[in-house]
Amino acid sequence: MDIWVSILLTIATAATPLLIAAIGELVAERAGVLNLGVEGMMIMGAVGGFGAGYLTGSPWIGVLAAIVIGVLFSLLFAFMTLTLATNQVATGLSLTILGLGLSGMLGTSFVGLPGQRLPNLDIPGLTSLPVVGRLLFGQDPIFYLSIALVIAVTWFLFRSRTGLTMRAIGDSHTSAHALGISVIGYRYLAVMFGGACAGLAGAHLSLVYTPQWVENMSAGRGWIALALVVFASWRPWRVLAGAYIFGAIWIGQLHVQAIDLSSFASSSWFIYQPIALIKSLPSQFLSSLPYLATIVVLVLISRNKRLTMMNTPASLAQPFVPER
Amino acid sequence: MKKTFVGLMAAAAALALTAPVQAQEKFKACWIYVGSIGDFGFSFQHDQGRLEVEKEFGDKVETAYLENVSEGPDAARSFERMARDGCKIIFGTSFGFMDAELEVAKKFPDVKFEHATGFKTSENMGVYNIRFYEGRYVSGQIAAKQSKAGVAGYIVSFPIPEVVMGINAFMLGAQSVNPDFKLKIVWINSWFDPGKEADAAKALFDQGADIIVQHTDSTAPLQIAQERGLHGFGQAADMVKFAPQAQLTAVVNNWGPYYVSRVKAAMDGTWKAENLWEGFKDNIIYMAPYTNVPDEVAKEAEATVEKIKGGWNPYTGPITKQDGSEWLKEGEVADDQTLLGMNFYIKGIDDKLPQ
Numbered sequence: 001m002d003i004w005v006s007i008l009l010t011i012a013t014a015a016t017p018l019l020i021a022a023i024g025e026l027v028a029e030r031a032g033v034l035n036l037g038v039e040g041m042m043i044m045g046a047v048g049g050f051g052a053g054y055l056t057g058s059p060w061i062g063v064l065a066a067i068v069i070g071v072l073f074s075l076l077f078a079f080m081t082l083t084l085a086t087n088q089v090a091t092g093l094s095l096t097i098l099g100l101g102l103s104g105m106l107g108t109s110f111v112g113l114p115g116q117r118l119p120n121l122d123i124p125g126l127t128s129l130p131v132v133g134r135l136l137f138g139q140d141p142i143f144y145l146s147i148a149l150v151i152a153v154t155w156f157l158f159r160s161r162t163g164l165t166m167r168a169i170g171d172s173h174t175s176a177h178a179l180g181i182s183v184i185g186y187r188y189l190a191v192m193f194g195g196a197c198a199g200l201a202g203a204h205l206s207l208v209y210t211p212q213w214v215e216n217m218s219a220g221r222g223w224i225a226l227a228l229v230v231f232a233s234w235r236p237w238r239v240l241a242g243a244y245i246f247g248a249i250w251i252g253q254l255h256v257q258a259i260d261l262s263s264f265a266s267s268s269w270f271i272y273q274p275i276a277l278i279k280s281l282p283s284q285f286l287s288s289l290p291y292l293a294t295i296v297v298l299v300l301i302s303r304n305k306r307l308t309m310m311n312t313p314a315s316l317a318q319p320f321v322p323e324r
Numbered sequence: 325m326k327k328t329f330v331g332l333m334a335a336a337a338a339l340a341l342t343a344p345v346q347a348q349e350k351f352k353a354c355w356i357y358v359g360s361i362g363d364f365g366f367s368f369q370h371d372q373g374r375l376e377v378e379k380e381f382g383d384k385v386e387t388a389y390l391e392n393v394s395e396g397p398d399a400a401r402s403f404e405r406m407a408r409d410g411c412k413i414i415f416g417t418s419f420g421f422m423d424a425e426l427e428v429a430k431k432f433p434d435v436k437f438e439h440a441t442g443f444k445t446s447e448n449m450g451v452y453n454i455r456f457y458e459g460r461y462v463s464g465q466i467a468a469k470q471s472k473a474g475v476a477g478y479i480v481s482f483p484i485p486e487v488v489m490g491i492n493a494f495m496l497g498a499q500s501v502n503p504d505f506k507l508k509i510v511w512i513n514s515w516f517d518p519g520k521e522a523d524a525a526k527a528l529f530d531q532g533a534d535i536i537v538q539h540t541d542s543t544a545p546l547q548i549a550q551e552r553g554l555h556g557f558g559q560a561a562d563m564v565k566f567a568p569q570a571q572l573t574a575v576v577n578n579w580g581p582y583y584v585s586r587v588k589a590a591m592d593g594t595w596k597a598e599n600l601w602e603g604f605k606d607n608i609i610y611m612a613p614y615t616n617v618p619d620e621v622a623k624e625a626e627a628t629v630e631k632i633k634g635g636w637n638p639y640t641g642p643i644t645k646q647d648g649s650e651w652l653k654e655g656e657v658a659d660d661q662t663l664l665g666m667n668f669y670i671k672g673i674d675d676k677l678p679q
Binding site: 006010013014017104107108112114205209210211212214215216217221250251254255257258259260282283284287 | 360362363364368477506508509510511512513514516517518519520521522523524526527528530531532533542543544547565566674676678679
């Protein structure tokens, strides 16, 4: 039983940064802004979080710093795309490239330093409960924050007036503008929220997942988060499911590689055969499974054109200039 | 962006050189790295070697480097620029630079080229490499002595000969202590991804391994070992400060003395293109201080290092391949060609080698 708990904990850790970054991007995209700079904002959050945590000795200050840096970095994107109406795809890409380079430069002096780790939650009596104790009451604080974010964003987008307005802007910025809604203002807020989330995801990487700073430590997680938003057809709970499916496939394939097949010799055919089959597959294929799964789901989703159109924010990635 | 910055610096330095106030011309040595010097791994260790050269020669030598240069034909641009910028000796530090470097070496016969881990040489291009497997053999011995479960977990990147050679050497070392030693191998198909490496370490520990070895570059697996109160080995650099209670030792890549000797040879005019594959004997690798092990284990490990320095090769028969066929007879020593092209496991490894 212990091993299953341990696997679930590992999956949660792997899924959390993806989930947080994706939920932030989801809000931005719901408001009609495609920010491909998630990877760049995430890595800036990681270096900022590590640096602030290291210099002040408090990982909590690190988390705050990561969020602030994520927001500041996203403001750069917002200013370019919203105020100057530049192309969102190109600007987002350059934000990623800038973030990767800049974080490397800022982080030079942090390389090789042991960092701070955000402590896991520990509630006396509850955390030590068998099985569910560690899962429900013993994880890192950012994990709980990620779940709270999903609930809050769901409520915000579908139950609050501001959220409905934001979605309306994402679907038709010209109509929203005609109604006197500040399209640019709302979009600034949405992009900043995306930046805050990406920064927080970065903090999770450098303060929880692997408490250290090294260049490129986000290793493409920002791109996976972007894919998850489409995968989830812009719905918060599906982002949660997607992040955990992705995490489960990823962690599962590592376990299958390490598993000793002979210890399953006495198990039933239905357990032994699938494990034996997966174990016989090349590891390169197993490594690419999470990505293949994403593509398969994208294909399945896009089969139904009407459904896709209904879910996709109609003004996504279109620059908005009020005078036009 | 950083590349451009370094380029500007190099250009500025070149201008400074031609200025009349500069009385004595400095000898310029240059490095090209595949990764960033902030990776705390492979490229980081090469850059430590560069810094040693600066320290050794002081004002007589000027150094420059380019980082994050992609492997493949495009690398030629970087080598060419270095050569035009007045570099007298250029070290290309990754396998994939091989053909590009060779091509540029032909164009600049007066510049000396050195290529790490490759196999192509010319009049003015030499190759150098480390016998990493010697260190892995020692690690294997320590692992078998320290593991209570008799199982080690091995996190690996790509199935290239270098990596396979390391796995086999580790297993040979372990089997010399405990013939029934087990190795769990997880391929993550990446040289560097702290998150994935941490996940792989967790999976291996969950599956019963109590010692972790890695052929990937980050400190993440050791940090997991530290969290779990288990043990592991540092990779390429001494990583003990990341895992003070977990690191047993590390196989440290020590390029510095080699770079100093080659730059010196180039300055003296005694430089010749060579094909060097060095190990413990030449001090191009060494074992980091043995920590968290009993004294006698440390002593035995040191004895093995001495034995290897004395000329003994861990790949000395009898060694059987995984499929049970004989590879090396009693007393027979593997030749370098076979080692450099190694694509099979030895007996006792329970894993299918990805082809």
